[in-house]
Amino acid sequence: MRLIINILVALLAVFMFSCKEKEDNITQTTKQPQGYTPTPYQLNLPQHFPQMPLPMDNPLTEEGVELGRYLFYEKKLSGDNTMSCGSCHKPDAGFSDDRQFSIGIDGMQGNRQAMPIVNLGYAQKFFWDGRSNSLTEQALEPVRDPIEFHENWVNAVSELQADPLYPPMFEKAFGTSTIDSILVAKAIAQFELTMISGNSKFDQWIKREVAFTTDELNGYNLFNALGGGDCLHCHGGTLTTDHSFQNNGLDEFLTDLGLGAVTGDPSDNGKFKVPSLRNIALTAPYMHDGRFNTLDEVIDFYSTGVHANSPNISPNMEFAADGGVNLTPQEKVELKAFLLTLTDTSFINNPDFQDPH
Amino acid sequence: MSHRNKYVLFCILVWLFSCSQPKKDVKDKPHTFHIPVGFKHPDLLGVDSITDFKVKIGKRMFFDKNLSSTKELSCASCHIPSQAFSDTIAISDGVLGRKGFRNAPSLANVAYQPVMFVDGGSPTIEMQVVAPITDSNEMNMDYLEAINYLANDSIYRSWSMVAYGRVPDAYVFTRSIAAYQRTLLSGDAKYDQVVQGDASFTEEEQRGYDLFFSDKTNCSSCHSGNLFTNYTYQNIGLYTTYSDSGRMRITLNEEDRGKFKVPSLRNVALTYPYMHDGSKATLEEVVSFFDRGGKDHPNKSELIKPLHLTEQEQKDIVSFLHTLTDKKFIERHAVNY
Numbered sequence: 001m002r003l004i005i006n007i008l009v010a011l012l013a014v015f016m017f018s019c020k021e022k023e024d025n026i027t028q029t030t031k032q033p034q035g036y037t038p039t040p041y042q043l044n045l046p047q048h049f050p051q052m053p054l055p056m057d058n059p060l061t062e063e064g065v066e067l068g069r070y071l072f073y074e075k076k077l078s079g080d081n082t083m084s085c086g087s088c089h090k091p092d093a094g095f096s097d098d099r100q101f102s103i104g105i106d107g108m109q110g111n112r113q114a115m116p117i118v119n120l121g122y123a124q125k126f127f128w129d130g131r132s133n134s135l136t137e138q139a140l141e142p143v144r145d146p147i148e149f150h151e152n153w154v155n156a157v158s159e160l161q162a163d164p165l166y167p168p169m170f171e172k173a174f175g176t177s178t179i180d181s182i183l184v185a186k187a188i189a190q191f192e193l194t195m196i197s198g199n200s201k202f203d204q205w206i207k208r209e210v211a212f213t214t215d216e217l218n219g220y221n222l223f224n225a226l227g228g229g230d231c232l233h234c235h236g237g238t239l240t241t242d243h244s245f246q247n248n249g250l251d252e253f254l255t256d257l258g259l260g261a262v263t264g265d266p267s268d269n270g271k272f273k274v275p276s277l278r279n280i281a282l283t284a285p286y287m288h289d290g291r292f293n294t295l296d297e298v299i300d301f302y303s304t305g306v307h308a309n310s311p312n313i314s315p316n317m318e319f320a321a322d323g324g325v326n327l328t329p330q331e332k333v334e335l336k337a338f339l340l341t342l343t344d345t346s347f348i349n350n351p352d353f354q355d356p357h
Numbered sequence: 358m359s360h361r362n363k364y365v366l367f368c369i370l371v372w373l374f375s376c377s378q379p380k381k382d383v384k385d386k387p388h389t390f391h392i393p394v395g396f397k398h399p400d401l402l403g404v405d406s407i408t409d410f411k412v413k414i415g416k417r418m419f420f421d422k423n424l425s426s427t428k429e430l431s432c433a434s435c436h437i438p439s440q441a442f443s444d445t446i447a448i449s450d451g452v453l454g455r456k457g458f459r460n461a462p463s464l465a466n467v468a469y470q471p472v473m474f475v476d477g478g479s480p481t482i483e484m485q486v487v488a489p490i491t492d493s494n495e496m497n498m499d500y501l502e503a504i505n506y507l508a509n510d511s512i513y514r515s516w517s518m519v520a521y522g523r524v525p526d527a528y529v530f531t532r533s534i535a536a537y538q539r540t541l542l543s544g545d546a547k548y549d550q551v552v553q554g555d556a557s558f559t560e561e562e563q564r565g566y567d568l569f570f571s572d573k574t575n576c577s578s579c580h581s582g583n584l585f586t587n588y589t590y591q592n593i594g595l596y597t598t599y600s601d602s603g604r605m606r607i608t609l610n611e612e613d614r615g616k617f618k619v620p621s622l623r624n625v626a627l628t629y630p631y632m633h634d635g636s637k638a639t640l641e642e643v644v645s646f647f648d649r650g651g652k653d654h655p656n657k658s659e660l661i662k663p664l665h666l667t668e669q670e671q672k673d674i675v676s677f678l679h680t681l682t683d684k685k686f687i688e689r690h691a692v693n694y
Contacts, residue, residue: 167515172512356416
């Protein structure tokens with residue numbers, strides 16, 4: 001009997017050795033090609049857009065952007081592997097959520113509307129309250145947020161490490177097949193930076209490729225008219241945001257301090273990030289708390305619903321004392337017609353931004 | 358052998374087993390096909406088990422522009438996911454402004470197609486995928502160069518080692534990309550919901566349905582079954598002189614001149630323009646064409662003859678055809694999350 005066991009142990013040793021050797025072979029072959037030579041990513045900025053200040057510590061590469069896209073749609077990043085970034089930043093909702101509050105893996109809701117992902121390279125602060133200073137920093141948050149993905153990064157990273165998809169992609173993007181949370185976030189940030197929308201009817205009109213209808217043109221003029229819609233202070237220019245934080249006078253009494261809760265400065269209370277209006281027709285509901293379901297409601301608010309006595313109300317809300325800019329029904333129709341020209345279907349349908357899984 | 362020794366032996370066997378198949382759960386997880394109600398499981402040709410991982414490899418290839426000579430086109434450039442994997446223009450743009458000569462067909466349910474191309478020129482998807490890659494009017498890629506690219510791309514290389522146990526080669530390329538295409542199953546349109554009793558047609562759609570399946574139009578003689586095709590080759594009298602000989606290109610048989618494979622009508626509202634050459638822009642034009650009964654051609658099908666449909670009846674048929682659009686399919690494959 002001892003002999004049998006000895007033979008078995010010997011066999012075992014042989015088997016283990018052969019097995020190990022095979023695995024070594026695989027790792028060797030996978031590591032063989034070229035090494036770390038990422039291809040710089042050529043950002044396709046529309047000609048009428050300003051230069052995008054890209055992060056110095058996270059240069060865009062083809063490989064990083066591709067990896068970021070896989071990770072953006074990777075459900076392994078959530079606690080029970082049911083949700084990805086794309087679950088609440090849905091392409092057909094302009095990469096935002098059509099629900100007022102997104103629902104996390106445990107069925108819990110947050111208190112803010114998912115922000116659309118568009119032209120983020122121009123922003124310096126992220127989230128409605130600006131609590132993240134870079135896209136990389138931002139991407140770390142939803143994963144570990146208990147009401148969102150409710151996952152810890154150690155777990156998430158080890159799941160990615162065990163998936164044969166990822167180690168070679170990290171190797172190619174970052175020169176290491178050892179995954180960590182920062183690299184995951186950097187890759188996602190790279191992907192998000194490429195999500196540039198600049199081919200709406202508005203853009204085509206700027207480039208003199210199409211004409212506006214009378215309503216759209218009147219709406220555009222209203223949008224930019226002091227004493228009209230008065231939108232331009234915060235939403236002016238091709239990017240339709242100045243990236244500032246403002247209180248637009250939604251409430252007389254604040255229930256969400258916004259930027260103030262982050263800075264601790266009472267003069268920031270009630271301020272929220274000015275969102276881009278690109279694809280606004282797709283990104284309903286509106287405002288940081290998704291309180292308005294339609295553009296009509298939003299326009300009505302700016303027309304007659306503004307609370308002048310809201311703490312720290314933006315000085316840009318010049319007609320707050322009158323309750324708003326008091327548009328006529330026709331003006332509302334025109335303003336809305338213009339806002340609808342900001343929809344860029346080639347952006348939301350761009351195959352490069354869809355789920356690769 | 359004592360119980361203790363049996364236990365030791367058992368442990369060793371377990372160990373050996375686990376050791377010899379690393380990461381089995383991830384890499385060998387069979388793909389779960391979304392098989393529509395009433396559809397059979399797609400024929401996998403017995404080539405390989407289709408795993409999730411192989412589908413992912415194929416999907417990356419399908420969208421990979423490096424597989425064209427100018428690095429500007431991928432399969433998806435002309436088989437646009439949101440158009441049920443067809444193109445919106447009559448003849449797709451190849452590299453360097455070149456043009457092919459036929460309309461890119463939808464890839465929905467391609468797994469069920471007994472042969473590929475409208476002339477039946479390729480017996481399997483695995484063989485078909487090589488054609489657009491290498492066609493000088495399409496992606497214009499040297500096949501060896503394409504395979505070489507895959508073999509030297511560290512990601513494909515690693516993935517292929519895990520999924521197939523070999524460096525990417527023509528086998529890995531054709532099987533992966535075909536594996537992905539075989540997952541494109543579409544059969545959950547409004548029509549299907551009506552058939553299953555979960556929805557109902559509007560009056561117009563119902564009239565169109567009745568007409569479609571009637572002896573008056575004979576549409577369903579060829580556009581039959583779950584996929585609305587019987588996969589035969591038919592000459593519908595589109596032209597009196599065909600510049601594209603169709604099935605005859607393969608058989609060299611004069612009786613096959615101008616015959617083309619009957620296309621599936623699944624998602625037909627999205628697969629415009631129509632006919633083998635994309636010469637009909639809208640469904641209305643197509644229905645009106647069939648109403649007129651086509652032009653004279655010796656090979657024309659007997660079923661193609663003037664139908665004398667009223668304008669309303671033509672509208673009804675178009676309405677019915679719109680019920681074949683499977684939005685869930687588009688969502689799952691084009692904007693899936």
